[in-house]
Amino acid sequence: MTPPPPLLEVRDLQIALGTPAGPVVLVDGLELTVQAGQIVGLVGESGCGKSLTAMALLGLHQAPLQISAGSILLNGRELVGASEAQLRRVRGKEVAMIFQDPGQALNPVLTIETQMVEAIEAHRRISRKAARALALEALVQVGIAAPAERLRAYPHQLSGGMRQRVAIAIALLNAPQLVIADEPTTALDVTIQAQILHQVQTLCRTANSALLWITHDLSVVAALADQVCVMYAGRVVESGPVGAVLGAPRHPYTAALLAASGAARDAEGHWHDIPGTPPDAAQRPSGCAFHPRCAYVRPQCREAAPAANGGIHVVRCFYPLGQEQAYDR
Numbered sequence: 001m002t003p004p005p006p007l008l009e010v011r012d013l014q015i016a017l018g019t020p021a022g023p024v025v026l027v028d029g030l031e032l033t034v035q036a037g038q039i040v041g042l043v044g045e046s047g048c049g050k051s052l053t054a055m056a057l058l059g060l061h062q063a064p065l066q067i068s069a070g071s072i073l074l075n076g077r078e079l080v081g082a083s084e085a086q087l088r089r090v091r092g093k094e095v096a097m098i099f100q101d102p103g104q105a106l107n108p109v110l111t112i113e114t115q116m117v118e119a120i121e122a123h124r125r126i127s128r129k130a131a132r133a134l135a136l137e138a139l140v141q142v143g144i145a146a147p148a149e150r151l152r153a154y155p156h157q158l159s160g161g162m163r164q165r166v167a168i169a170i171a172l173l174n175a176p177q178l179v180i181a182d183e184p185t186t187a188l189d190v191t192i193q194a195q196i197l198h199q200v201q202t203l204c205r206t207a208n209s210a211l212l213w214i215t216h217d218l219s220v221v222a223a224l225a226d227q228v229c230v231m232y233a234g235r236v237v238e239s240g241p242v243g244a245v246l247g248a249p250r251h252p253y254t255a256a257l258l259a260a261s262g263a264a265r266d267a268e269g270h271w272h273d274i275p276g277t278p279p280d281a282a283q284r285p286s287g288c289a290f291h292p293r294c295a296y297v298r299p300q301c302r303e304a305a306p307a308a309n310g311g312i313h314v315v316r317c318f319y320p321l322g323q324e325q326a327y328d329r
């Protein structure tokens with residue numbers, strides 16, 4: 001018997017921005033696999049293409065952005081080139097998205113109740129009363145006090161943290177097989193972010209929903225995910241099981257990111273930043289895009305882009321770090 005296909009299988013995905021001077025490739029050769037029930041962390045610095053990737057997975061990217069190559073298979077079905085009607089059936093039901101900015105998911109002129117009931121009715125035949133009961137239950141699950149009162153509220157009457165919780169409740173309403181969560185980076189304080197993260201993780205584990213968690217912080221992934229994908233300048237540079245990748249990073253960028261994350265402050269509590277700034281995706285350096293910031297750069301790295309190597313623990317580097325080498329600047 002052949003095993004069932006992975007829940008999500010992204011192969012060689014390329015996302016480009018159409019410009020008068022020709023297409024600019026923003027995400028290139030992206031590979032990503034999510035198995036049913038799995039938690040996968042997608043990590044990288046600001047501007048590396050995380051949100052763009054998430055939007056494209058659900059066909060939510062807008063012209064002049066376009067998927068210029070590759071394949072997105074959901075339960076073995078191709079989503080690249082699917083019609084808007086087909087994508088609408090997938091969104092919310094099979095795959096739900098929690099946006100970086102909860103404002104993107106909530107309609108400012110409708111009450112929370114109307115929005116939640118509509119989200120349920122979009123995919124199920126159900127009475128208004130039953131839908132309202134489900135909405136109430138979903139608010140309780142994400143830790144919202146006085147849920148009946150919140151149902152009557154408009155988004156602007158809620159705090160930023162509460163809006164994000166409502167957006168999460170809506171995302172989980174139809175027990176999707178996959179939740180894509182773009183970590184709220186602004187507006188919420190760190191404690192609330194941590195609480196929300198913990199709740200989403202618990203809810204997904206309970207419902208056996210897979211979770212693709214997008215973040216810039218590797219220490220978050222260490223505590224949460226089964227698998228991790230590290231992105232740099234529009235490409236995945238390292239991926240694999242969290243224990244393997246974070247325990248013995250093979251790409252100098254992953255090692256540097258790990259040293260820069262909260263999990264790896266040095267004995268004096270100093271925070272290590274990675275020297276240099278990440279490149280604009282539109283002006284990617286030649287060869288390996290990380291070479292201008294890499295402590296181990298060699299001539300070949302400036303000339304050619306390394307291919308992805310490895311079966312389970314995959315790395316895109318000509319000179320991957322060995323397990324015995326510590327990252328030392």
Ligand SMILES: Nc1ncnc2c1ncn2[C@@H]1O[C@H](COP(=O)(O)OP(=O)(O)OP(=O)(O)O)[C@@H](O)[C@H]1O
Binds near residue numbers: 050051100280
């Ligand atoms: N609609 C758009 N039009 C033009 N360029 C875009 C558009 N959306 C994103 N980009 C570019 O694509 C690149 C990746 O952006 P993206 O928003 O995916 O980054 P990100 O990894 O989510 O960053 P952050 O951590 O700050 O959210 C950036 O260089 C950005 O300027």
Ligand SMILES: [Mg+2]
Binds near residue numbers: 052100
């Ligand atoms: Mg983003």
